[in-house]
Amino acid sequence: MQWQFTFIAASQTDKDGDDPACHGLVHDVDVGALFRQKTAFKSLNQAEKLNIINNHFRPGDDYAFPKVFMNGCNRSFQRSWQQRYPWLVYNKECDGGFCLPCVLFAIRESLGTLVTTPFNRWIKVSKVCGEHEKNRYHIDAMVAYDNFLTTSRNPQKNIQVQIESERGSTIKRNRQIVKSVAKCVHFCGKQCIALRSHRDDSTADRNGNRGNFLALLELRVDSGDEVLKNHLATCSANARYSSKTIQNQLIMLIGDHIRDSIIQEIKEAKYFSILCDEVTDNANLEQ
Numbered sequence: 001m002q003w004q005f006t007f008i009a010a011s012q013t014d015k016d017g018d019d020p021a022c023h024g025l026v027h028d029v030d031v032g033a034l035f036r037q038k039t040a041f042k043s044l045n046q047a048e049k050l051n052i053i054n055n056h057f058r059p060g061d062d063y064a065f066p067k068v069f070m071n072g073c074n075r076s077f078q079r080s081w082q083q084r085y086p087w088l089v090y091n092k093e094c095d096g097g098f099c100l101p102c103v104l105f106a107i108r109e110s111l112g113t114l115v116t117t118p119f120n121r122w123i124k125v126s127k128v129c130g131e132h133e134k135n136r137y138h139i140d141a142m143v144a145y146d147n148f149l150t151t152s153r154n155p156q157k158n159i160q161v162q163i164e165s166e167r168g169s170t171i172k173r174n175r176q177i178v179k180s181v182a183k184c185v186h187f188c189g190k191q192c193i194a195l196r197s198h199r200d201d202s203t204a205d206r207n208g209n210r211g212n213f214l215a216l217l218e219l220r221v222d223s224g225d226e227v228l229k230n231h232l233a234t235c236s237a238n239a240r241y242s243s244k245t246i247q248n249q250l251i252m253l254i255g256d257h258i259r260d261s262i263i264q265e266i267k268e269a270k271y272f273s274i275l276c277d278e279v280t281d282n283a284n285l286e287q
């Protein structure tokens, strides 16, 4: 994004709408210009704020600050002030100082010099900057500014990012568990073997056999399915995804998927035929 602003102080504009204190020099990222559009800085997104923090005008060592005759001598902005007040930034268009954290993060409506108007009464630097630092809104803005820099430079420390990351991991883990369980159901269906015995539950018979489905789950765990192993070892009794209810739901879902695939195949085919057959049980009765 390219930033082009011209600063116009709300209380100091001339009849043409230009600030007489400004010199028409516009830096690509101009802090002072944010006040011309008073709501602009409130609607900046994170990337725009970071752009201002990283790229606002910084006078070089050879920069000649304009001298203003004040109280009997020529005075100008002093570079050493930025060491005393690290939040202080210099705006060359207006030859004034601003508090960058307050510009970007102060939330109070009535803000004073250094935020809504540039500071340029150089002989008052200790008084104005000292009092500004004591403002509640400045202290809050400094905290917000530090937090913003920390999370911008280390996105993994952002609480929202951490929550989203944890949520994503949980979803991914749950999908793996369901996939492992569904593969066992699918295997039984494909090989035409019963998932469980006539008891219709997970109770083992006198030989310790709890049915093909649960035996398959154990086989997957023995074969190295660590996600399933960890799930079965730590989950609560009502969230194992292995009950007869879950088995039946998975059978229905797999059945729906197979039917949808067949329907799709038929829709795409120009011609199709249907072949019918019957299946009998042990008593030779048609099912």
Ligand SMILES: [Zn+2]
Binding pocket: 087, 099, 100, 101, 102, 103, 132, 137, 138, 141
């Ligand atoms: Zn401030």
